[in-house]
Amino acid sequence: MRYTDFHISISAEEVCRLLDGHKSTLGGELAEELEEMLPEAFERLEPEAFLGVGDTEGVLYEEEAEEGQEALYVITTVGEALSGWSGELFREGDCVKAMLADAIADHCLFQMDRQLREPVLGLCRQQGLGIRRRLEAPQDAPMEIQKKALQVSGAGEGGMEITEGLMYRPVKSACQVFLLTRDRDQFFWEHDCSGCPDTSCRMRKGRPPVLEVETVDRDGLKRRRIRGHVQAGQSILETLRAWGIYLDAPCGGRGTCGKCRIRLVKGELAVTEADRSHFSEEELERGVRLACRAHPAGDCVIRLKEAREDAFYIPGSREKAGEESLERKSAEKAGRKGVAVDIGTTTVAMELADLETGERPRIYTSLNTQRQYGADVISRIQAADEGKAKEMQDCIRDVLREGLARLTDGGKEHIDRMVIGANTTMVHLLMGYPCHSLGVYPFMPCSTERIDTDGQALLGEAAEDFDVSVFPGVSAYIGGDITAGLYALDFHRKEEVSVLVDLGTNGEMAVGNKDRILAASAAAGPAFEGDNIICGTGSIPGAICGARWNGQQMELQTIGGGAPVGICGTGIIEAVYEMMEAGILDETGRLEEPWDEEGFPLDGEGKIRIFQKDIREIQLAKAAVRAGLETLLAACGVEARDVDTFYIAGGFGCQLDIEKAAGIGLLPQDCVGKARPAGNTSLEGALRYLREAGGGAAVDEIAGKVREISLSTDRNFQQLYMEYMYFGEDEE
Structure with a gap:
């Protein structure tokens, strides 16, 4: 597999670190030299990676060798032109520029390593695999592993070579080997600098913290145990995103909604101001924290209630999210097939249709996992401006790929067409269009025209080759879903x-x-979706969806009929109406005493309440x-x-x-x-x-x-x- 989707920028500060670690080094004339070199550096840069899975026979130290062990072999290179630039400059006698060129190439390689993390983890998730360890020669494996990597990854066919001394050409290339495991909940991707013999490396850091996550269901029963490294600078929420673990964060990780709740079981996580604004002292003492504000300095164990997409109920759909219709047609495979798609800000719905008979045998619905970057389009636009556009594009493409697999029985049925309806922001994120102009006056989209493309262009080369049409929109906020x-x-x-x-x-x-x-x-x-409501939740089992005041208390209706766990949009509309009729709040929206401060309890235990803030949101x-x-x-x-x-x-x-x-x-x-x-x-x-x-x-x-x-x-x-x-x- 060849991968070229890198987005490289060159930081003067990082180049400086690679030279000698002092900002003063790039002062004055040297900084000017670097600035002059940048255009040519980008012209010379040809970043690409080669990835392949193979056995590890004969290329591991004895302590790592396991029978039947498979590994993911990865080779990254900046290309011959940039790799050889330093040598050219040395031969010309320009030592300063030569050192800068060498540092630029290394800087690009380090970026490529970081940027490969998401696609590699995504690839492992799709295959149901985990990563138990990262190896690099010679400290973790014999140098022969680099020759094996060249063969398995396909880099040799891509033009790369290896010398008798087992060094790559181009020189500015790197090899990483990831030992795979059938335990899909291990994500040990990060390089462990503490075990590396290159003590002079300017990028050297300590051992990356290990995060262990215990996920539990709503009854407190353990479901999964996930372990892996936390990337430097990442919050726990960002780490969970990378691991494919969905945790509700309607505010996009800004610490304002209080929904990304976790509990520290072992280790240390500093208490932040955002934590104090959402949790009581008792909760903080029990280790309750916001995942978006938590940055582990050392190893820690946390516990969380993982949101299950297959439990997210979408009113009006034939199925729960993540499940396909049980209705099957024995003659289904005979006709031409199409898939209709609605990409909503909160949910995604996909339906299979026979283009000749009109039969609609299966539907697939899912959360739009971009939701973890913010509940509404404004939050998504802001997240895109902050560099998360590619991650959000990957989120929606993963949902579409999963939906197609479920609708077509793992690809056994051929699709001829796909038609997509979505609001303008969702289209921009899907297609990779820049979103900045959507969020600032005069709110200009890149395009609102109908899009005609194909499955491979939209979802990658591994997708089927079928026609795709995306509905035209009208403006930045009147999208193709309305059309x-x-x-x-x-x-x-x-x-x-x-x-x-x-x-x-x-x-x-x-x-x-x-x-x-x-x-x-x-x-x-997003109030109608249960967001920005203190006890609000999405349309999941147990969400209060209806309410009636009987003169003494609220009679509640929940999705699925179970015990209430929160309140969704329809529930809060009904509850507010009943509270108004009962005189619990007045026409200005003010809650009467004593509920104005402590909130009005909906359930018998008083755990689910409507607060004054919630009334204002509605x-x-x-x-x-x-x-x-x-x-x-x-x-x-x-x-x-x-x-x-x-x-x-x-x-x-x-x-x-x-x-x-x-x-x-x-x-x-x-x-x-x-x-x-x-x-x-x-x-x-x-x-x-x-x-x-x-x-x-x-x-x-x-x-x-x-x-x-x-x-x-x-x-x-x-x-x-x-x-x-x-x-x-x-x-x-």
């Missing part, structure tokens, strides 16, 4: 005026018919949605009573009690009786596109017809936003 929804609901053919409201992580809405369509996006935030979200909808209706020249149908899209909309939603002012009263849960309209639009000839032209027409109303600059919206901050519906 897909309008297409699924026939807005472009309707005579009557209809409304589409998608109450997911973002609040998008559209009003119109075949003559014109107006659309807007309201910054509702007020902000519902005011944005309602004001946005009223602004759109006014711009269209109609009132709510003139609308024929209100389509409430998304999993949230499928379970939403419309009367209670109207009761708190989230939707107009005229919506009651006209509201129709529409399910996942983005997925339905993708399925229709798969089946219909001329779908591309139709969706392009719809996207071109939609006119966005910018709420941020609309005075009417600002006034309505303040009015709808109150609870209840104004009487006409």
Whole structure:
């Protein structure tokens, strides 16, 4: 396997460390020399890596040798041009530049080593393998292992050579060997400098800390034990991400949401200010910490409740996340197949369809694991700006690859087409487009055009070769998922005026018919997904999804009917309505005493409460949605009573009690009786596109017809936003 997806930058400080470790070295003229060399350095740089799995027979020291032991052999090189540059400069008599060129090449090799960590761990996860040890010659293995690596990795076929002295050409190349294990929960990737005989190395560090993770289920029963090195500078949350362990972090690891909770079992983790703001002294004494703020200085053992994707319930879908439909068609393999995809900010849904019969035998749903970088699109844009774009792209591609494998029985069934609906940010992250301009005024996307590509270009050379189409969007915040929804609901053919409201992580809405369509996006935030709510959770078993006040206490409904573990979006809408009706909170959203300080308990034990902060989050979200909808209706020249149908899209909309939603002012009263849960309209639009000839032209027409109303600059919206901050519906 050949890998070239490196993103190399050259740091003057790091080059300095490789020379003699003092910043003063690159002062004055030397710094100018380095600056002058950079353009040519990048021209000469040709970074590539070669990877292959093979046996270890005859190339290990006796203590490492095991019968049947396999290893991953990795060779990295900066290429001949950069590798030989130092020698050229020495021959020309320019010793200063020669030393700089040598340090630049080493600096690039070190970066390549770090950047290979994620793809290598990802490859191991896909194969169900772990890494039990990293070896480097000659300290960990005989030099003959470098010759074996050349053969197994394919680097020889790629033009590299090895001398009789077992040194590589190009000279600036490195070899690492990773001993593999069937224990998929070992991740010992890091080089252990403490065991390396090269004590003069300027990059020398101590032994990397070993992190041991015990994961438990909601009953406290142990599920997995994971062990590996913590990379220098990484938090525990970042380490868990690299290991493929999902831990909810809606704030993107900024220490503000308090959801990435872990418990220290052994070792030391400093208590941070963020820890103190979320946990009591008793909890801190028990070792409770935020994973995003925890940086181990030494070995430690932690315990966490690992979020299981196969337990994440998506209302309106036929299955739980991570599971495929049990419905199977015996004649399935006969027809042409397509896969429809909806990439949401929180969840991903994929459905297999027979393009000839229209049968839909299987569906796959999963969390969008980009969620660990932030719950909403703004957080994802910020994370991309901070250098996490490639990691988030890998996240969504991994989900798509897993979904395809599950839908096609491990690739046994051929796919002809895939159609994807997604909001603009999700498309940018999927395609690798820069996201910065999405988050700053005037919020310009790189492109909103329909994308036509193929499976291998989208998912890598190992993917099947099938056609891929991505729905066109309208703007930075009116994406292809809305275009897909309008297409699924026939807005472009309707005579009557209809409304589409998608109450997911973002609040998008559209009003119109075949003559014109107006659309807007309201910054509702992730409250409707259970985020930014202190006891909030996603749609998992045990999440409170319904509530009714019986005069003395709340009667609760949970997903799956089990004991309550938190409250999801529909649950908090119903609870707030019931609390308002019971006089527990007033129309301004203020909780009455004594609940204003300690929160109102929903469950009998008082563990799950609604706090004043939660009420404010719901007020902000519902005011944005309602004001946005009223602004759109006014711009269209109609009132709510003139609308024929209100389509409430998304999993949230499928379970939403419309009367209670109207009761708190989230939707107009005229919506009651006209509201129709529409399910996942983005997925339905993708399925229709798969089946219909001329779908591309139709969706392009719809996207071109939609006119966005910018709420941020609309005075009417600002006034309505303040009015709808109150609870209840104004009487006409």
